[in-house]
Amino acid sequence: MDFKNTDDSVTRRIRAMVERVTMLQDNDLYFYNLPISELRGGARVLVNGRDMGMYASYSYLGLVDHPRINAAAKDAIDRYATGTHGVRTLAGSLKIHDELEATIADFKQTEAAITYTSGYVTNLTVISSLLGRRDWVISDKLNHASIVDGCMMSGAEFRRYKHNDMEELEKRLQQAPADVSKLVIADSVFSMDGDLIDFPRMVQLCKQYNAWLMIDEAHSVGVLGKTGRGIEEHFGMEGTIDIKMGTLSKTIPSVGGYVAGKKEMITYLRHASRAYIFSAALPPAQAGAANEAFKVILDEPWRIQKLQANTDQFLNGIKNRGFNTLYSSTAIVPIICGTDERAFRMTREAHHHDIFALPVVSPAVPEGLARLRATVTAAHETDEIEYAMNVFEKAGKEIGIIS
Numbered sequence: 289m290d291f292k293n294t295d296d297s298v299t300r301r302i303r304a305m306v307e308r309v310t311m312l313q314d315n316d317l318y319f320y321n322l323p324i325s326e327l328r329g330g331a332r333v334l335v336n337g338r339d340m341g342m343y344a345s346y347s348y349l350g351l352v353d354h355p356r357i358n359a360a361a362k363d364a365i366d367r368y369a370t371g372t373h374g375v376r377t378l379a380g381s382l383k384i385h386d387e388l389e390a391t392i393a394d395f396k397q398t399e400a401a402i403t404y405t406s407g408y409v410t411n412l413t414v415i416s417s418l419l420g421r422r423d424w425v426i427s428d429k430l431n432h433a434s435i436v437d438g439c440m441m442s443g444a445e446f447r448r449y450k451h452n453d454m455e456e457l458e459k460r461l462q463q464a465p466a467d468v469s470k471l472v473i474a475d476s477v478f479s480m481d482g483d484l485i486d487f488p489r490m491v492q493l494c495k496q497y498n499a500w501l502m503i504d505e506a507h508s509v510g511v512l513g514k515t516g517r518g519i520e521e522h523f524g525m526e527g528t529i530d531i532k533m534g535t536l537s538k539t540i541p542s543v544g545g546y547v548a549g550k551k552e553m554i555t556y557l558r559h560a561s562r563a564y565i566f567s568a569a570l571p572p573a574q575a576g577a578a579n580e581a582f583k584v585i586l587d588e589p590w591r592i593q594k595l596q597a598n599t600d601q602f603l604n605g606i607k608n609r610g611f612n613t614l615y616s617s618t619a620i621v622p623i624i625c626g627t628d629e630r631a632f633r634m635t636r637e638a639h640h641h642d643i644f645a646l647p648v649v650s651p652a653v654p655e656g657l658a659r660l661r662a663t664v665t666a667a668h669e670t671d672e673i674e675y676a677m678n679v680f681e682k683a684g685k686e687i688g689i690i691s
């Protein structure tokens with residue numbers, strides 16, 4: 289590669305990354321950005337002509353390629369075509385956007401909702417619009433990058449507490465000056481570890497210390513609660529989150545993000561959040577697909593039951609084979625391998641046996657806790673899950689992760 293300057297920090301940064309990627313590619317250890325040519329219902333995918341079992345998807349309820357959702361997307365194209373041609377505030381808001389926001393508010397049992405073009409952007413813009421200098425934002429150390437970036441962008445005092453440690457959260461709340469606004473923010477289910485937050489205690493602390501509570505439900509919508517409504521339903525504590533954030537790109541087979549809550553807060557965000565007023569709206573097809581997906585979740589509750597059964601089979605099966613899965617209790621199962629190198633080798637073995645799962649290595653997770661992160665969905669069948677677990681077991685024994 290020809291660089292403008294051979295030794296400035298930009299060049300060094302680019303070169304270090306390129307060298308790392310090249311080293312992995314040269315050693316048959318590069319598993320990212322794989323070319324998928326067919327989705328095959330979500331439980332299987334076609335990669336470089338090979339039919340593989342898919343264990344890296346967040347399509348928890350297997351709604352990918354659902355006929356009703358596909359039809360809704362096509363219908364939205366027929367009615368509104370493909371683009372939104374500007375920001376909603378100025379270029380006009382399509383009826384499908386209003387319908388989607390009403391559907392989300394209904395699903396999340398709130399007064400109103402607002403949508404953005406990605407979950408990442410939703411966290412960035414919502415946190416930075418609600419908070420400003422002098423306010424305090426208190427965040428779990430394992431929160432998603434989009435939350436961290438939103439906190440930093442807000443200019444508020446940014447404090448973190450040890451993962452899921454409610455005593456440390458209380459200390460941070462006590463440290464905040466009495467006259468500042470406080471926001472506590474956490475993922476409901478953690479995307480690297482698959483564990484749940486201590487929601488009841490967190491709600492109680494927010495009440496006690498008069499703090500706002502924002503929860504990112506990217507991995508709990510469709511997953512937790514009898515009807516898939518998320519963490520409040522799971523704990524029977526409806527109406528306790530002030531700012532309910534979620535994405536339209538995981539259980540919901542579309543793209544985008546949303547926040548649901550009180551009407552006045554949504555009115556504020558519609559006129560103050562920069563990703564809404566300075567960025568084009570969701571394309572109609574994606575809004576139509578998302579709108580229908582929330583309805584399918586309620587109409588097909590068997591999917592939630594099947595996801596639960598598949599999660600039990602997978603999580604227990606992996607644990608019984610001797611793997612460490614940390615505190616996961618959901619469909620996200622971290623199979624701890626130890627060193628980065630072991631996680632890469634484990635992945636390579638899995639791929640050679642047609643199992644699509646991805647390694648997560650440092651710095652994304654602490655050194656020594658590199659893992660294969662595998663997810664199951666409602667689309668998997670019992671024998672497919674058994675096959676995948678046997679592949680992991682054989683590889684784990686060969687590499688020396690389990691005995």
Ligand SMILES: Cc1ncc(COP(=O)(O)O)c(C=O)c1O
Pocket residue numbers: 406407408409411432434475479504506507535536537543544545
């Ligand atoms: C917890 C969490 N929040 C937010 C996001 C961002 O969502 P999106 O992919 O829709 O931008 C993700 C996606 O990985 C996530 O896991």
